[in-house]
Amino acid sequence: MTSQLPRRLALRGDLLDFTGMPEWATIETPAVRFRPDHWVLIEDGRIVGAQPAAQPPDESWERHDYRGRLVLPGFIDTHVHSPQIDMIASYGTELLDWLNTYTFPAEMCFANPAVAHAGAARFLDALLESGTTSAVVFPTVHKGSAEALFAGASARGMRLVTGKVLMDRNAPPSLCDDVVKAERDCVDLIERWHGVGRNSYAVTVRFAPTSTPEQLQMAGQLCAAYPTTYMQTHVAENRDEVKWVQSLFPEARSYLDVYTRAGLLYSRSVLAHGIWLDDNDRAAIRDSGAQVAHSPSSNLFLGSGLFDWNGAVQAGANVSMASDVGAGTSLSMQRTLADAYKIQALNGQRLTAWKALHSATRGAAQALGLEREIGSFDIGCTADVCVWDWARGLVAERRDQLVRDLHERVFAWLTLSDERNLVAAYVAGVKRHAADAATAAQQEVALPA
Incomplete structure (x- = not known):
């Protein structure tokens, strides 16, 4: 082209x-x-x-x-995993088993730079093929996977928010980093890519269970030191996950509070899923200016639960739209929005075409603070x-x-x-x-x- x-x-x-x-x-x-x-x-x-x-x-x-x-x-996908198109449509488990059975093995391959570059090119072209021109992306723990995405997006002129994934426990050893090296890699990536062309860096915490308190603290310090960077993570996707977080962080009031205590909840935070949040959590998201990246296809596919979009709206929280491939089953934003309609129908609500389409265009841009650049x-x-x-x-x-x-x-x-x-x-x-x-x-x- x-x-x-x-x-x-x-x-x-x-x-x-x-x-x-x-x-x-x-x-x-x-x-x-x-x-x-x-x-x-x-x-x-x-x-x-x-x-x-x-x-x-x-x-x-x-x-x-x-x-x-x-x-x-062009559509804006606010939460998607670039390496996971390799294992999209994998059968039969809920979130935690699914990660160990399919996701982590697929991500291990991205330690190979050739695999990372080919995977980034394939993923970005697949986004464009689906009409998505901007995205907030999880690569892998490997520094090179983030570099490949930044370089590939620059070559295509796309707006991209991404960053090396942080994990230092409860994952295969080959996918774990350590606090010192992870910080060094993040700083290098920020200084070389953040704000260059249409690239923005996101401090990327996989989710609370795969980061030690020390790594979460380091991630919060990065966000404070580089306040124009984004932060992306998962929160309250699955009930067993929520229970696990409670056992790992008994001092926290809630799953979301783990991130708040680490300085990871602010206006540039992108929180994937957010199904099992309470009223206090929604209020905290509203007050911080953060957003929930609703991932309806993924939530249905893994049986994670039904997101209360109207409840988030009533609480004043920002909601944007996300494919979450590979737990989501398509990069197509139309298919994703159609699934969002079905979830709201199961909640006794009716999602209009306008509310749906807005969440993947201007609404997502506003939640990201990019409404003067994209979305309209x-x-x-x-x-x-x-x-x-x-x-x-x-x-x-x-x-x-x-x-x-x-x-x-x-x-x-x-x-x-x-x-x-x-x-x-x-x-x-x-x-x-x-x-x-x-x-x-x-x-x-x-x-x-």
Whole structure:
């Protein structure tokens, strides 16, 4: 795929993004910005405006006509494991057994630099193939696995948040580091990659059971010393996990409190799962400005539990959307959001298309403090743009013909579509993925510059 940046690029289609946060269970909302048959204008890799198709840009723009197709900001996946695509769809266990049986063996392979680089390239291309242009990523404990991700994302122009995983107990010896070496590796990675291009470092604690109190303290000190870094970890995913944490940290009020005591709960904390939190925990997340990275497909697949999204909303906590591959079963954000709808239905709630889609675009960007860069078509944002077919296949095409309003159409699209609907993915104004050559001519009408 081309890596050349056209200075002035115009894409025509049905533009959909958000200007604010949709309310829970509300379909009619001013937060939705839908501009059917418009041009989105991109200059030097950034959004500079939009205008109706009836007012086409002049010939100084490189124009690509995707009329009749849905144009969205690139998706943002706030929790995903890059090495775990090697063992996605593994059968039969809950979280703790699953880690020992499948996850840790897969991650051991990334000690080999060649495996790490090939795995990073495969993972990043798979994200783009699914319409995800930004991600918060767990690599492995190996320093080289984080370096490979940073380098690969830089080559593709993607927004990436990642960092070497910290584990110094309760894991295979080959996946354990020590406090001194881990700190040295983190500092080196921060100083070489954090804030370089579109890369950000995340102090990455696997989860409390695999870090000693000394390592957690070191991680908190790193966050304090480098306050613009992120922190990512898992919390309260599985009931047996919660009990284990209670036995390992009896002095802590709750699982979340383990991180709070170590200085790991702040506005840049990304907390995966958060199913088994209480009201005090939700209030702490709200007050800190941290976020819960909801991972619905993973929660269903491992039988971890049903996340109370509305409860988090009522408590004022930020919630973003995450595939959590490989416990999640697809990098497709549409499949992930469809599973989120099912979880809320089991909770007696109804998740609207607007609340769902917002959590994987502007909402995720705001939770990460990146709303001026990603997640919308606001002027000045980086032009991470994905073009989608509204429907693929006889069933979806028929459903699309019968929709009565915009919400119904978008909800049907979220439910019935996946990466096969993706026509093109642009990252910072550069086309990084397109449908196969056999159908490309039918999906895009390119106009001369």
